[in-house]
Amino acid sequence: MPAIESFPHLSPEEAVSQIPNGATVAFSGFTNAGAAKLVPRALAQRAEELHAKQKPFRIRVLSGASSESSIDEPLAKAHAMSFRAPYQSGRTLRAEINDQEVEYVDMHLSTLPQTVLEGFQGKIDFAVVEATELTKDGRVYLTTSIGATPTYLKCADRVIIELNRYHSPRLREMSDIFIMPPPPHRFPVPFHDALTKLGYPYAVVDPRKVIAVMENDEPDTVLPFSPPDQRSEKIAENVVRFLLDEMLAGRIPDDFLPLQAGVGNVANAVMGALEKNPYIPPFTMFTEVFQDSLVQLMEDGRLTAASTTSLTLTPEKLRHIYDNMDFFTPRIVLRPQEFSNHPGVIRRLGVISMNTALEVDIYGNVNASHIYGTQIMHGIGGSGEFTRNAYISIYMCPSIGKGGRLSSIVPMCPHIDNNEHSVQIIVTDQGLADLRGLGPMQRAEKIINNCAHPAYRDYLWKYVENSRVGHIRHNLEKAFELHLNLMETGCMLPDLDLSRIQ
């Protein structure tokens, strides 16, 4: 670390003592990948100490996406946050958001950097960034995620760098960093495929802004996925069959189209099913998160290239990549989230998007974020920008939850993240509804017959029949009856015989 002498070398505690109550702090990190680690922990400790002395201490927090164990949970447990954007996860923070203790702005991820750059988020007082190296002239080599970090480094008044020796310095070979100039003088994003690079291997910071550098040797905390359950496997099977049919019908070219997959177990099951299917040709991904299941796919030659903004990998998988950088670096590009999720590029490359919903209504509107329309789970994340601009947009969810007490197909979603105008395919363990070119009532028929669990189909049909006739049929008195039942009785249909469902 030759440059470190040029910058103040502070302990995390010394560094956070400069961060006052009410400051806006932007952290590196997209998921736990590449998240700042030392400073958030020290901030949490400082908040607890100050709170013990009855002194107020809360900061406004921005990052790339969520960073549960590195940022969100430590700070939430210390009640150290007053504001959070653009995404979050973690049980404590979620509870604080739902109690209105923390103001949360749930945002499209690719627009975030632009809104920061243009001052829509107010002044950024501090950026706290994990890096593998910082040079005297202000080049910052980032670690396992790019996220919105380049923009934070540019806009923040003061900067703290966590140099993390755990990460491979060769990560820069994957990095492709660029900040778009403000409109209207932007040029088209010149990506021709998942691997096109247009920028630099490093982010840039004015070195005079760096108030502290500290060292660290700690891997990202990424938990392994549980093995797919029967429902996830069914969903995955349905997705793969659909993609194959589209290819045979000539609606997906023989060399396939780039895939995007959301985060989580269902997405993981789909990737597993794609791997096993010999008829799916080798493919590329244009996505926001590179997860464990993709490592094997890449080594098997099934996944030939991936564009992402983070390597969200368990320590073993990340170690495996670091041990085989000659193989992986030419096949993976890490981009700022402004580009990994760019609507224009998604549209042009014809990305097939696959995301997970909490619930779907019978007309194809999707709730991906708020239980009962009120309780936040995580947020919209990148699902909106991918779904809205995809060539084919797929939403997946199990048909029922809680042992059948809950149907994921409902008459109306009490919160809508992606609407009927953008959602094309709905998949559950029951089957698949292809909604392209269908009017609302035709969509309802497909969704109820193909996707809803049989135990809920009668109810959904009756809802339609007893509704006001219109282009879309709804009964505004009963639209949320299932949700209200669940809240009150613990079951969407209180008379349902659950034993028959198991």
Added chain:
Amino acid sequence: MVYARVFPVLSAEEAASHIPDGAMVALSGFSNAGTAKLVPRAIAKRARELHGAGKPYKIRLITGSSSGNDIDEELAQAEALSWRAPFQSAPTLRSQINRQLVQYVDMHLAHAPQTLQAGFFGKLDYAIIEATDVTVDGRVYLTTSIGASPTYLKNADRVFIEINDYHSKRLPEMADVLLLRKPPREDPIPIHDPLTKIGYPYAVVDPKKIVGVITTNEPDQIKPFTPMDWRAQNIADNVVRFLFGEMISGRIPTEFLPLQAGVGNLANSVMAALGSNPYIPPFKMYSVTFQDSLVDLMEKGKLVGASASGLTLTVEMLRHVRSNMDFFAPRIVLRPQEISDDAGVVRRLGVIAINPAIEADIYGNVNSSHLFGTDIVNGIGGSGEFTRNSYLSILMFPSTAMEGRISAIVPMCPHIDSNEHSVQVLVTENGYADVRGMGPMQRARKIIDNCAHPAYRDYLNAYISSSGPGHIRHDLRKAFELHRNFLEYGKMLPDLDLTEVKERI
């Protein structure tokens, strides 16, 4: 004309007789601008005759966007439609859609051509395209709109061309036609400015597919706008005040950013207000339709360039443009809707999107299409793609409707076209709510205090206080109480003294 020596010249009735029951038919036209006129009318007549003889006859119809009164209305009155996409705005058709007599696919407009080309709608049997000229090698010079016509010409099995001699032969000087290839498209759309041209002045068709040419001489039927009332004036003033404030604070550059404005009276008023404000610098538009008020702005030098997909101009205004083509042709570019509404270009240019809406909820979700969540008005049109991808997204509407019986700010929208994640600024005649960077409850505060009509504020505040806690506070029992009251009593708040509200309307 040369085409007459190569292609059969048919009467509209002859052309319509080729089109069988159940056919999928595409028409040129983006709103009424550049819409095919004679053959659709003959199809309506044919439908009436066949229905009179007890025979079935309905077609599936796709266009650029709506085709207003003369085409959609006539076909609907003849009960000649079974399916319609991607937009509509005719009263009879609307009522048929709401009675489930016509299946309607309400779509993002930029997506419609790609969806058709990809085969997601099935086979396209016929395209009927209005043009100023067609050459023997298949160049088709389109008229006042480009819309999705280039895609329809390419994908239809058979084609009819309506040559309309009414239109200026110089319209191709404005046209910039390029058909995007199927994904994965390796090259970005190289538009650097609303006036960049990247294509050809004509669309292309395989001449072997042309079944016949029909000739006509008839202007587009575009209704004039109603004069601005004081509420439209207030809304327009609030939009201008907001934009001016953004410029002063440096969040809009002093050279300004390209504007998009939705269709209709309100958008027309806002553009007029922007044009008459001396502190707003000359600007460009990257929009979908070019409406009457823009002609004047362009002549005054306030609007220096405009990109659109259709010239939606009344007969006099179009005549005026036609007689001054030396002035207008270099300042207007007409593009396929796939490009005029392209997500990447809208994002890149930093477009400021200004669109009308029906209602918004207290958390910033917007309903642009369905009354009570059930009855279609027009559709989402281009508002979704502009709102979602713009640099600044503004949605505007009067705070009440039907003399105060309806509040346009409600606890929850029963249909959501653009959601809280994409909507940034709401404007009514009472003020504007800039909700950027705010959590839901902070948004609710702003929207109720600044935008809702004072007569409804107490109700909306009480809704929140009686709702359970959460990131977003809702009471699923009462979320649609206002809508249900209206359906039952004709008033959202049955006890509201309307005279009190009226004074402020």
